[in-house]
Amino acid sequence: MNIQLALDRFTIDEAVHIANLAEQSIDWIEVGTSLIKEYGMESVKRIKEAFPDKIIVADMKTIDNARYEFEMCFRAGADVATVMGASPIPTLKTCMKVSEENNKKVMIDLLNTTQQQKEELFQFKDAYFCDHVSKDEQEIAGKVNRTEEKSYDSSLQLAVAGGITLQTISELKHLQPDVWIIGSGITKAEDPAKAAEKFKTLIKQGNGE
Amino acid sequence: MNIQLALDRFTIDEAVHIANLAEQSIDWIEVGTSLIKEYGMESVKRIKEAFPDKIIVADMKTIDNARYEFEMCFRAGADVATVMGASPIPTLKTCMKVSEENNKKVMIDLLNTTQQQKEELFQFKDAYFCDHVSKDEQEIAGKVNRTEEKSYDSSLQLAVAGGITLQTISELKHLQPDVWIIGSGITKAEDPAKAAEKFKTLIKQGNGE
Numbered sequence: 545m546n547i548q549l550a551l552d553r554f555t556i557d558e559a560v561h562i563a564n565l566a567e568q569s570i571d572w573i574e575v576g577t578s579l580i581k582e583y584g585m586e587s588v589k590r591i592k593e594a595f596p597d598k599i600i601v602a603d604m605k606t607i608d609n610a611r612y613e614f615e616m617c618f619r620a621g622a623d624v625a626t627v628m629g630a631s632p633i634p635t636l637k638t639c640m641k642v643s644e645e646n647n648k649k650v651m652i653d654l655l656n657t658t659q660q661q662k663e664e665l666f667q668f669k670d671a672y673f674c675d676h677v678s679k680d681e682q683e684i685a686g687k688v689n690r691t692e693e694k695s696y697d698s699s700l701q702l703a704v705a706g707g708i709t710l711q712t713i714s715e716l717k718h719l720q721p722d723v724w725i726i727g728s729g730i731t732k733a734e735d736p737a738k739a740a741e742k743f744k745t746l747i748k749q750g751n752g753e
Numbered sequence: 754m755n756i757q758l759a760l761d762r763f764t765i766d767e768a769v770h771i772a773n774l775a776e777q778s779i780d781w782i783e784v785g786t787s788l789i790k791e792y793g794m795e796s797v798k799r800i801k802e803a804f805p806d807k808i809i810v811a812d813m814k815t816i817d818n819a820r821y822e823f824e825m826c827f828r829a830g831a832d833v834a835t836v837m838g839a840s841p842i843p844t845l846k847t848c849m850k851v852s853e854e855n856n857k858k859v860m861i862d863l864l865n866t867t868q869q870q871k872e873e874l875f876q877f878k879d880a881y882f883c884d885h886v887s888k889d890e891q892e893i894a895g896k897v898n899r900t901e902e903k904s905y906d907s908s909l910q911l912a913v914a915g916g917i918t919l920q921t922i923s924e925l926k927h928l929q930p931d932v933w934i935i936g937s938g939i940t941k942a943e944d945p946a947k948a949a950e951k952f953k954t955l956i957k958q959g960n961g962e
Binding site (some may be wrong): 552553570577578580581582583584585586587604605607608609610612613616617628630631632635637638655657679680681684685721 | 761762764786787789790791792793794795798813814816817818819821822825826838839840841843844846864865887888889890893894
């Protein structure tokens with residue numbers, strides 16, 4: 545089980561600072577889409593340089609131009625890149641191919657996909673699948689993680705994302721995610737280092753880690 | 754009728770150079786998603802500075818975090834920003850709101866949306882709707898614009914994009930698009946200035962423009 549710290553709505557310096565605070569308790573670091581669109585590949589490059597031993601996830605949210613975008617972020621230092629499950633299938637296939645060629649990983653964001661789309665996506669066995677409640681769904685529509693009614697085939701590599709707090713971890717544990725993506729639960733905490741430590745304890749306890 | 758020159762897979766300098774060549778024949782300039790993800794908002798800023806009198810379209814392909822992303826690109830100088838039609842509805846509503854607040858426009862990218870999704874999207878009457886064959890669908894799946902079987906309510910503000918050539922314009926004319934988005938048809942031409950001029954002649958002839 546890995547904890548992925550999602551860094552969004554920050555300058556690159558702020559992002560590096562926050563990640564430094566949480567570093568001891570997290571496994572993966574996500575360069576959020578907002579950093580990528582604001583600062584370009586410089587954001588991925590600088591965060592990989594600051595944390596060379598962490599897995600760096602570039603939240604590219606690719607939906608077209610897959611080879612160009614994935615090669616770009618892998619060159620910048622990303623270890624994992626995201627693609628939208630809502631993309632046309634040729635885009636997803638290319639993401640898988642380019643990642644394999646570069647010995648990197650794909651995370652498929654299931655945001656706003658239908659059950660039928662999900663079933664088609666699950667053919668990509670080497671990818672991580674991200675069960676994602678978006679920022680806008682949380683902040684505007686007030687939607688929270690309601691994964692208690694969900695289930696995924698246990699052979700899939702699963703990530704969960706979207707408004708996860710210390711209080712909601714227990715509701716998600718039955719999904720046994722491989723990756724827990726935590727953003728504001730750590731970054732907006734009064735003491736991000738301590739918050740990250742608490743997440744680590746709660747997530748990893750009972751897993752022999 | 755407007756011609757939007759789409760600039761993708763270039764450095765910012767190359768993009769400015771190509772747009773300079775085509776400037777006399779085009780109306781709008783699109784800062785492509787690949788420029789935004791590679792160089793961040795600097796790409797939008799530099800292209801607006803180079804072409805202050807053109808409408809600048811930031812192809813943000815927003816699918817979450819709508820307010821943050823739209824405000825970011827409008828601050829950088831964009832006049833129009835794109836959002837994926839495949840986004841959750843709260844994201845689309847926020848894009849419309851933020852654009853209205855800033856006296857800017859939204860372009861909704863219909864890529865990979867179902868008929869049902871499209872019908873829901875058409876409630877956003879102030880937006881442009883982009884009928885879009887993606888790069889990956891063209892390059893990998895060999896799909897070309899096949900809009901002869903499509904039709905849109907004539908009250909909608911329509912844009913067409915994806916592999917449009919001098920040869921395929923006639924197949925799209927019945928849609929009477931408000932915006933013709935041309936990328937490689939101009940940027941990869943031997944003489945981009947002359948190619949742009951030909952597009953202008955073909956698109957605007959018979960429209961009294």
